[in-house]
Amino acid sequence: MLNIFCPHCGELRSEEEFSPAGQAHIARPLNPEACSDEEWGEYLFFRDSPRGLRHELWLHASGCRKYFNATRHTVSYEILETYKIGEQPAFTEAAGKKSAAQGVSA
Amino acid sequence: MTAINVYNQRPADIAGQSPLHHAGFEQLIGKGRPNAGVRLRERKLLGHLTLRGDAKDPAFCGGVHQALGLELPVALGLVAKGETSLQWMGPDEWLLIVPRGEEYATELRLREALAGQHIQVVNVSGGQTILELKGDKVRDMLMKSTSYDVHPDNFPVGKAVGTVFAKSQLVIRHTAENTWELLVRRSFADYIWLWLQDACAEYGLAIEA
Ligand SMILES: [Zn+2]
Numbered sequence: 001m002l003n004i005f006c007p008h009c010g011e012l013r014s015e016e017e018f019s020p021a022g023q024a025h026i027a028r029p030l031n032p033e034a035c036s037d038e039e040w041g042e043y044l045f046f047r048d049s050p051r052g053l054r055h056e057l058w059l060h061a062s063g064c065r066k067y068f069n070a071t072r073h074t075v076s077y078e079i080l081e082t083y084k085i086g087e088q089p090a091f092t093e094a095a096g097k098k099s100a101a102q103g104v105s106a
Numbered sequence: 107m108t109a110i111n112v113y114n115q116r117p118a119d120i121a122g123q124s125p126l127h128h129a130g131f132e133q134l135i136g137k138g139r140p141n142a143g144v145r146l147r148e149r150k151l152l153g154h155l156t157l158r159g160d161a162k163d164p165a166f167c168g169g170v171h172q173a174l175g176l177e178l179p180v181a182l183g184l185v186a187k188g189e190t191s192l193q194w195m196g197p198d199e200w201l202l203i204v205p206r207g208e209e210y211a212t213e214l215r216l217r218e219a220l221a222g223q224h225i226q227v228v229n230v231s232g233g234q235t236i237l238e239l240k241g242d243k244v245r246d247m248l249m250k251s252t253s254y255d256v257h258p259d260n261f262p263v264g265k266a267v268g269t270v271f272a273k274s275q276l277v278i279r280h281t282a283e284n285t286w287e288l289l290v291r292r293s294f295a296d297y298i299w300l301w302l303q304d305a306c307a308e309y310g311l312a313i314e315a
């Protein structure tokens with residue numbers, strides 16, 4: 001079983017306490033009325049499914065019942081970090097590529 | 107700003123009924139095995155208030171302290187003064203438990219101390235109950251029931267966690283040495299009571315008043 005660090009509770013908890021809630025960092029359009037159908041459809045229905053790092057929303061369902069973000073590798077399932085909503089991830093594909101180019105392994 | 111309808115939800119002339127009323131604990135007192143490893147007591151019909159606000163706002167923390175005489179606990183913390191306890195439930199949520207019948211006056215006191223602030227106080231007394239477990243074998247029983255580490259190194263007195271328990275969910279509170287409380291939702295109370303009887307069978311279960 002995976003242990004996941006809840007940034008609110010401040011400790012590792014077993015996976016069964018959590019539920020995933022999809023892609024993170026999806027900003028709701030500030031003025032939905034002004035969106036084209038395509039823009040609104042993009043916001044509502046389309047999600048990324050990358051092979052590699054993905055930023056996801058998770059819910060600590062049996063614990064503090066709060067959402068937080070996680071950066072997870074979709075191949076290895078490794079969770080590299082968890083962070084509160086409103087914060088930015090430290091691990092990104094872009095940063096990973098940069099460090100790989102510099103010969104630094106993640 | 108919406109008007110808030112604040113009223114005494116449990117007037118003294120209406121008898122309350124615990125979600126475990128049907129278990130008939132009164133009739134079970136003294137019938138368990140002598141020297142039972144787990145002794146159970148329902149702390150029923152207490153006043154439960156959910157309090158929400160911004161812990162980073164000194165006005166909120168100060169107001170709570172003024173109304174309750176308790177400091178807001180940080181993550182996974184549980185503080186108590188006499189029969190009143192305040193537990194961290196989430197980064198902006200606490201559970202306040204007061205003696206039976208004091209919830210309305212407490213709510214009014216909180217609302218007065220926090221007037222004008224962006225806060226919430228909700229009386230959830232009818233939605234949950236507390237089972238207090240004492241004895242040498244309580245920790246063994248908990249270990250069978252939850253994946254959370256209940257060793258005192260990880261779970262000292264004064265800590266409280268929401269977690270999975272018997273394929274269900276509840277809050278475990280470590281209130282004193284060999285004394286634990288389970289905060290159980292009303293709709294799960296019967297299931298948890300059945301589970302506890304089964305899980306405690308090997309240690310002996312005694313019901314206390
Ligand atoms: Zn949590």
